[in-house]
Amino acid sequence: MTPNNFKIREIKPTENAQIAKVIRAILIEYGVPKVGTAYADKMLDSLSDVYTIENAIYLVVEKHGVIYGGAGIKQLDNYQGKICELQKMYFLPEIRGIGLGNKMLDICLQKAISFGFEKCYLETLPYMEEARKLYKKAGFKNLNAPMGNTGHFSCNLWMLKNLQCK
Secondary structure (H helix, E strand, C coil): CCHHHCEEEECCHHHHHHHHHHHHHHHHHCCCCCCCCHHHCHHHHHHHHHCCCCCCEEEEEEECCEEEEEEEEEECCCCCCCEEEEEEEEECHHHCCCCHHHHHHHHHHHHHHHCCCCEEEEEECCCCHHHHHHHHHCCCEEECCCCCCCCCCCCCEEEEEECCCC
16 A cells, blocks of 8 residues: 555544544554543544634545544643644554655644644553654654643653744
């Protein structure tokens, strides 16, 4: 597979159930706790609605109507300031390692900059090693404590990237 066979585009309301199923399957694959992570988020079943607010977007990776993953950008919950959060970035195994993670992350960060955000925050877990390598390569730095209040108390690694310099 090559990344050229896939489209990265904004989610459609008819794809909510499909992306929720994809994300939950990936979280189960990694043995992620169901409580205190994206698995239990009520918003997971209605992502297209959640990202209709100003300065927010959720993108999916799609091929022939099948969703293989996605990622979103929106204001960091319960935080004042121009900091967004990279949210729900997950990819099914069949598209990992072909460059779509880099491409998706770059698109999300460019959107964040265009929305006027100065920094991008994310939360992850120690055993999501491939994702952490991608984030570090993109310039995310580890934090000692969480920012805002996302409700993801089981996610114990936090990272931040300054969007004003590459």
